[in-house]
Amino acid sequence: MDTWSIGKHTxxxxxxxxxxxxxxxxxxxxxxxxxxxxxxxxxxxxxxxSKTGEASLLQWIPKGMKLLPNTAACFTAxxxxxxxxxxxxxxxxDLVKLEVIGDRRTLFPDxxxxxxxxxVLVKEGFTVLPYTNDDPVTAKKLEDxxxxxxxxxxxxxxSGLGIRNPYNLRIIMETVKVPVLVDAGxxxxxxxxxxxxxxxxxxxxxxxxxxxxxxxxMAEAMRAGVEAGxxxxxxxxxxxxxxxxxxxxxxxxxxx
Amino acid sequence: MQVRxxxxxREIPEGVTVxxxxxxxxxxxxxxxxxxxxxxxxKDRYESQRIGPGDSxxxxxxxxxx
Numbered sequence: 655m656d657t658w659s660i661g662k663h664t665x666x667x668x669x670x671x672x673x674x675x676x677x678x679x680x681x682x683x684x685x686x687x688x689x690x691x692x693x694x695x696x697x698x699x700x701x702x703x704s705k706t707g708e709a710s711l712l713q714w715i716p717k718g719m720k721l722l723p724n725t726a727a728c729f730t731a732x733x734x735x736x737x738x739x740x741x742x743x744x745x746x747x748d749l750v751k752l753e754v755i756g757d758r759r760t761l762f763p764d765x766x767x768x769x770x771x772x773x774v775l776v777k778e779g780f781t782v783l784p785y786t787n788d789d790p791v792t793a794k795k796l797e798d799x800x801x802x803x804x805x806x807x808x809x810x811x812x813s814g815l816g817i818r819n820p821y822n823l824r825i826i827m828e829t830v831k832v833p834v835l836v837d838a839g840x841x842x843x844x845x846x847x848x849x850x851x852x853x854x855x856x857x858x859x860x861x862x863x864x865x866x867x868x869x870x871x872m873a874e875a876m877r878a879g880v881e882a883g884x885x886x887x888x889x890x891x892x893x894x895x896x897x898x899x900x901x902x903x904x905x906x907x908x909x910x
Numbered sequence: 911m912q913v914r915x916x917x918x919x920r921e922i923p924e925g926v927t928v929x930x931x932x933x934x935x936x937x938x939x940x941x942x943x944x945x946x947x948x949x950x951x952x953k954d955r956y957e958s959q960r961i962g963p964g965d966s967x968x969x970x971x972x973x974x975x976x
Contacts, residue, residue: 672976682974697975698943700916700968706936711972726975739950740970743943811976838976860976 656884658855660833661748661781661802663720667692668850669880670722670835671873672860679714681869687716688873689863695722695751698741722783724751729764731771738775750775751805751837751858752784761811765792769799776800785837788822790829797830804830805858808849809839812861816845820852827853843872843879850883851891911963922961929956931967942971 657664670693676682686694694715702708715721723741728734731754738750754771756764763786775782781802786792788806796804806826809815816839817823827834833855840846840859849857857880866872911924922931928951932939944951945968951959961967 673974674976676974695976696972698970699973701937701942701971703916703935703937703969706938710941711974712941721972723972724975736945736948740943740945740968741972743950743952744970744972858976 668856670858675864683714685869685873690877693720731767734771748781772799788819790825793826803833805835805837807838811838814841843875846879847883914966
């Protein structure tokens with residue numbers, strides 16, 4: 655069985671999915687099932703005290719899926735640490751997708767704040783999965799800080815631009831020993847396949863599925879893309895060549 | 911007494927516990943996490959920890975996110 659692990663958790667599916675931006679909870683639920691994901695990300699926000707009787711997100715997440723609370727929209731290490739602690743109290747688990755954002759327009763990470771928050775949360779017993787830049791030096795610092803994985807972006811969150819810097823991702827995979835997950839930027843199934851072909855352990859995405867015209871069908875496509883990319887990575891692609899290499903024999907031709 | 915609840919000034923019953931406040935607000939305790947003055951209150955302390963005047967309280971839940 656081709657499994658992978660983070661901390662004490664072992665998974666089979668290599669597609670992790672978000673729960674934001676869906677047109678409604680029912681569509682989200684069907685897309686989550688279609689994706690085959692075992693891990694789903696969730697955000698921590700103030701409860702709307704005027705709507706305490708409303709259906710909660712959790713009722714729509716299929717049983718058995720592991721929740722991965724995030725610290726999205728935190729702009730300082732302190733905010734991220736507080737949010738992670740609240741997420742742990744809600745989920746009663748140890749996993750956190752750590753985000754410390756440095757810029758509102760690009761949502762690029764603030765890597766100084768990220769490393770600082772990671773150190774604190776690792777000490778508190780969290781299994782930290784940091785969303786980071788495609789920067790090998792930062793990835794190494796996060797590994798040294800005790801993070802259980804690193805999650806470099808393929809492109810800005812929600813941009814759908816695909817894998818913008820495959821070379822840096824490869825260098826990150828060479829540099830760190832912890833699992834490398836590509837998080838953010840995927841637009842379509844081929845992007846997910848590219849990330850996996852490069853050697854990513856898994857891919858995390860939200861917008862590409864949730865905002866597709868048919869989120870359920872896109873979830874299926876992403877699942878297939880991730881599986882295809884993983885298999886291609888294991889199978890070992892051929893080297894690229896400038897000139898042709900015939901697939902059919904060049905001998906035994908008629909009329910010669 | 912007045913407290914700051916999810917960022918807004920609000921009157922709540924004097925000397926109420928965290929669990930009592932959730933009941934007062936009609937919030938199911940298992941669905942939320944609570945912070946008082948920037949520190950998480952674990953569920954085992956809901957009935958013992960009292961809220962004081964001027965405290966800052968955050969009540970949060972999971973929402974969709976990536």
